[in-house]
Amino acid sequence: ITMTSTHWLMAWAGLELNTLSIIPIITKHHYPRSTEATTKYFLTQAAASAMLLFASTTNAWYTGTWDISQLTNQPSCVMFTMAISMKLGLAPLHFWLPEVLQGTSLSTALIITTWQKLAPMALMFLTHHSLNPAILLALGLTSALVGGWGGLNQTQ
Numbered sequence: 001i002t003m004t005s006t007h008w009l010m011a012w013a014g015l016e017l018n019t020l021s022i023i024p025i026i027t028k029h030h031y032p033r034s035t036e037a038t039t040k041y042f043l044t045q046a047a048a049s050a051m052l053l054f055a056s057t058t059n060a061w062y063t064g065t066w067d068i069s070q071l072t073n074q075p076s077c078v079m080f081t082m083a084i085s086m087k088l089g090l091a092p093l094h095f096w097l098p099e100v101l102q103g104t105s106l107s108t109a110l111i112i113t114t115w116q117k118l119a120p121m122a123l124m125f126l127t128h129h130s131l132n133p134a135i136l137l138a139l140g141l142t143s144a145l146v147g148g149w150g151g152l153n154q155t156q
Contacts, residue, residue: 003122008056008066011123012049015087018119019045025108026100037103041112044096048086055079068123071130081131081139087120091142098150 001014019042026038059076060066071077082093089097101109124131 002119005126006068008060008068011068011126012053012056015052015119015123016049018116019049022108022112022116025111026104028108029105031103033103037100040096040103041100044100045087048083051079051086052083055083068126069129071127077130077132080127081135084120084124085139088117088124090139091146092139094143094146102156 001017002011003014005011005014023038023042026041027034055076056066058079059071059073062073062076063070071080086093097113101112104112
């Protein structure tokens with residue numbers, strides 16, 4: 001739904017379906033750690049979705065259209081970038097990802113780190129002409145550095 005959408009609300013609904021579809025898979029094992037991982041995943045994704053919905057509403061208020069290709073309002077672009085960064089687990093907003101992955105099985109972690117990232121990446125691709133390339137580059141470099149250092153310093 002998200003990948004083919006041209007309307008903000010349909011893209012948001014697709015992201016929500018993406019989020020809600022993984023929750024039963026995370027809670028498959030009834031351990032306290034998986035319950036904690038599910039709660040952290042849901043709350044973080046819900047906060048990012050609320051920010052994305054607010055960004056799209058603000059943009060629609062300024063532009064008068066709900067079309068994804070019309071992301072022209074600067075505050076909306078910043079909020080959108082933050083929301084997508086949180087959904088993707090990019091470095092400054094990655095606080096939830098290691099803890100969620102630690103509370104899941106290896107196959108579930110693989111799904112979270114690959115399949116669950118396709119819809120937000122598609123939405124970022126649909127709006128790439130409106131986003132600041134310097135900020136995206138900084139987010140990518142920071143994520144690579146923090147991920148590399150985090151992997152080297154991992155003790156568990």
